[in-house]
Amino acid sequence: MSYHGHQSTSCHKSPLRLQSKLKQRLASLATIYGADSHHFPRKKKEEKKMSMRHTGRWICNPGMRFGETRKLKWSYVDFENKILTVPRELTKCDREHRLPLSDFLMGLLKRRYVYGNNSEWVFQSVRNKNKCLSEGIGIVRRVRAKSGIKFTMHDLRRTFLTMGEKLEVPSYVLKKLVNHSVNDITGQYLILDIERLRGPCPEFS
Numbered sequence: 001m002s003y004h005g006h007q008s009t010s011c012h013k014s015p016l017r018l019q020s021k022l023k024q025r026l027a028s029l030a031t032i033y034g035a036d037s038h039h040f041p042r043k044k045k046e047e048k049k050m051s052m053r054h055t056g057r058w059i060c061n062p063g064m065r066f067g068e069t070r071k072l073k074w075s076y077v078d079f080e081n082k083i084l085t086v087p088r089e090l091t092k093c094d095r096e097h098r099l100p101l102s103d104f105l106m107g108l109l110k111r112r113y114v115y116g117n118n119s120e121w122v123f124q125s126v127r128n129k130n131k132c133l134s135e136g137i138g139i140v141r142r143v144r145a146k147s148g149i150k151f152t153m154h155d156l157r158r159t160f161l162t163m164g165e166k167l168e169v170p171s172y173v174l175k176k177l178v179n180h181s182v183n184d185i186t187g188q189y190l191i192l193d194i195e196r197l198r199g200p201c202p203e204f205s
Contacts, residue, residue: 047126052139054112055123059153061204062099063160063178065092066153070133072122074113082106083194086179097179100198104205160204169200177201 059069068090076085084105086097101109112122119129136153143151157178164174175182176192177200 048138050115051123051126051133052142054108055133055136055139056143056156057108058105058123059156060159061102062105062201063157063164064099065157066136067092068097070123070136073120074116074122075120077101077109077122079106079109082198091179093179093181095179095181098194099177100194100201102198102201102205104202163204164200167200167203169203173197173200 055066055069058064059066064086068086071090072084072086076087078085082101084097084099084101086099088094088096091097109122116122116124117129121129121132123133125131125133140151140153161174161178164177165171169177172182172187172190173192173196175187176197182188182190
């Protein structure tokens with residue numbers, strides 16, 4: 001059989017073979033990103049950039065520690081009441097942390113939820129949705145390379161506290177937002193409910 005005047009050769013691949021290879025490729029992607037996904041990232045590099053951007057924004061506002069951030073689960077998020085509850089075993093100070101969620105943070109969480117493809121982790125691993133984000137060494141290395149400054153994840157937490165002071169957020173409220181211990185007697189007497197903490201949250205956005 002001829003095709004445009006040329007004899008067919010063994011180098012012409014069968015459409016069935018191409019279709020089979022395509023199915024195998026899609027199956028491989030589904031294994032990585034989840035079988036229920038209706039779209040796959042165009043490039044792994046783009047996915048990493050988005051994950052890095054979301055993680056940085058989250059640490060900078062609400063100033064959460066990176067070690068706590070990367071292990072957040074969707075079961076900790078109350079979308080209806082706009083509250084995040086971090087269990088005590090996950091926090092550095094061994095104390096449950098209830099954090100009000102601003103509209104900015106709610107928007108970020110909703111984007112993560114759509115992107116997460118049924119992972120239990122808010123910030124899941126790029127390579128495996130069933131694992132949480134790694135220690136972040138690669139993220140820090142890339143930021144340092146791009147910015148030329150000695151950057152650490154904790155710098156974002158310091159930025160949140162610094163901005164809080166500039167916005168004149170009461171110090172006890174600021175400590176409560178970042179789950180710092182209050183050691184003085186006056187602070188220990190104060191009862192700051194979740195709505196009192198919610199008040200200054202929009203200022204950080």
